[in-house]
Amino acid sequence: MGRVSGRSCIVTGAAQGIGRAIGEALLDEGADVCFADINAAKVAEVVRDTQAGRNGRAIACGVDVTDRTQVSEMIAKTVAAFGKLDVKFNNAGVNKPMNFLDVTEENWRMIMDINGLGVMIGMQEAAKQMIAQGTGGKIINTASIASRQGYDNVAPYCASKWAVVSLTQSGARDLAKHDITVTGFAPGVVATEMWEDVDRDLMAIGAAERPGQAMEEFAAGILKGRVAKPADITGTTTFLASADSDYMTGQIVMIDGGMTLV
Template sequence: MARVSGRSCIVTGAAQGIGRAIGEALLDEGADVCFADINAAKVTEVALANQNRAQRAGGRVTHAQVDVTKREQVRAMIAHTVEVFGKLDVKFNNAGVNKPMNFLDVTEENWRFITDVNGLGCLIGMQEAAQQFIRQGTPGKIINTASVASRQGFGNVAPYCASKWGVVSLTQSGARDLARHDITVTGFAPGVVATEMWEQVDQDLLAIGAAERPGQAMEEFSAEILKGRVATPADITGTTTFLASKDSDYMTGQIVMIDGGMTLV
């Protein structure tokens, strides 16, 4: 369908899981994509693995190592993308972390680790992408990854919930401020998605005594999903490609829930 043909996109947290799937779906629709991640070896491997996919759809692919909490690294990632593709059109702020701890055990270190990546990293990514759009004198799209945890709190992932509520607020604040530059800011909120991150969360919950057996946490979180199953990354990418395309040009300040009906808001 080539809905994003010719659009230059950056996806952070793209070495695996949802981020990788977002980037690959964009390539399938003709976009130029920079896969970015803090894990240099893994994101390089992902970019190389997608060279043929990009060529088939008429797009291009590159990659960048980035710590999204470091502004200079974010600027360098954007500069690299513009150097390779000539411009930036779409910025996905998808990089995120979680490290479950029972509520009374949450430490300052745990809080800062999670909120720095998920909150501050999102803010810096939004600011630097917007500055690039303004320099270009072109419209732009910023798309943030929230979560079902941005709509309700869970006892053993409190910093994660707080950080994702922050993503919702940043999306709304950015949409209000950047509209005058013809920059839209939207986001999406996945529920339970079968990815490497969820596998790690399952292990962490087991380690802190919040679950008694492997897989229990995912089963319990998934029990209220109206669709009757957990999501795969492919369930998410129809929406993310839409948000990156012209079809969503009149949408801003909104978070789209993609949780199979887990949370009705």
């Protein structure tokens, strides 16, 4: 029996990268998982590709995490399929590098809406469902090394991930009385599609001269000597979704290979 057998989970941003890996790891450990993403077609394909041979059940849901109605409908769909909601991963996020002096209001609002407001709405709507059930639950937010240190070409992203830490702490304090824990994890440099996009954007703004340069420079400060793979993250995320972390709340776990020591 897996560590999360019988648990009903939602993972947003699950069409690729860390989110997909989180969902697949939960399935392997016996959870039922709603893979949710703004790219409904892609996340449906993920579910078709990953369902076979897994220990849990999976459904797909298209969702804009900044739209409260869509988030509420996603939770209702999950409860209809699996009977309840036990664990909510607020993982959806974006980054669009710009040099600090060039950051626009549009860039700021886009990143803060998805990475900040989207997390708050996801926490609120998940908590409402968990409170109605009366059985407690777990809310898990994706932060970043950028939640602990500012970087010059991604200022709005850093600000949004600092917001995730604050929301995690605030939610933990408010929801403890309902037996709902709120935790988070902070990845460092992870080899995913998102980093490929960031790499191209950094070249476009003159912050890197060749493909892969930005990742190489970041990786130089990693004590483990390499960038992470999504599979390096999922041991911790499954732990946070399991009963093993029941006495843990309000905390952010760094998973960065020793890049940021705090």
